[in-house]
Amino acid sequence: QVQLVEAGGGLVQAGGSLRLSCVASGRTFSNYAVGWFRQAPGKEREFVAGISGSGGSTNYADSVKGRFTISRDNARSTVYLQMNSLRPEDTAVYYCALGLGTAAGPFRYWGQGTQVTVSS
Numbered sequence: 001q002v003q004l005v006e007a008g009g010g011l012v013q014a015g016g017s018l019r020l021s022c023v024a025s026g027r028t029f030s031n032y033a034v035g036w037f038r039q040a041p042g043k044e045r046e047f048v049a050g051i052s053g054s055g056g057s058t059n060y061a062d063s064v065k066g067r068f069t070i071s072r073d074n075a076r077s078t079v080y081l082q083m084n085s086l087r088p089e090d091t092a093v094y095y096c097a098l099g100l101g102t103a104a105g106p107f108r109y110w111g112q113g114t115q116v117t118v119s120s
Contacts, residue, residue, distance in 0.1 A: 002026040002109040004096050009114030012086055016118075020081040022096030022111060029077040030054065033099050035107050036070060036081045038092035038116075048094070049081060050103035059103040064090075086118045 008020040022034065035050040049070040050059040058070055069082040079096060093115050097107035 002032075002098055004098065004109060004111030006094065006096055006111045006114040009094060009116045011117045011119065014087055014118055014120050016086050017082070017084045018086065018116060020083065020094055020096075020114060020116070022079045022081075024077045024079075024098060027098075030074040031100065032109075033101055033103050033105075033107075034070075034072060034079040035097045035099070035103070035105060036079075037095045037097060038090075039095070039113075040092040043092075045095075047105075050105065051079060052103045057103045083116070086116075088118045088120045090116060091118050092116060 003025050005023050012018055030053050033052050036048040037045050038048050039045040048061050051070045051072055055072045067085045072079045093113040095113045096111045098109040099107035
């Protein structure tokens with residue numbers, strides 16, 4: 001079983017930054033593409049960013065392009081989501097997920113999420 005633990009969420013003012021991390025265990029990490037997703041209350045889960053196993057390919061939702069950056073450190077079995085210029089509409093629970101496909105999916109294993117709250 002793959003287990004994922006997200007960290008780095010919290011409360012930040014609009015315009016500020018946060019860096020989320022996702023640490024994986026239970027499988028060979030570099031074999032997996034990783035995606036970040038988010039879900040706000042009353043809204044559907046949406047794709048935010050994805051990265052291939054090697055880190056050579058990335059994919060971003062239009063809403064976060066130019067503000068968020070996904071990266072990975074396979075030696076630490078960790079994927080990061082650097083979030084800059086945060087907006088109140090970025091408020092959501094953020095989840096990481098692993099899959100054997102591409103940076104765009106599909107994703108099979110999911111973490112439990114970390115809350116990001118952006119105040120205006």
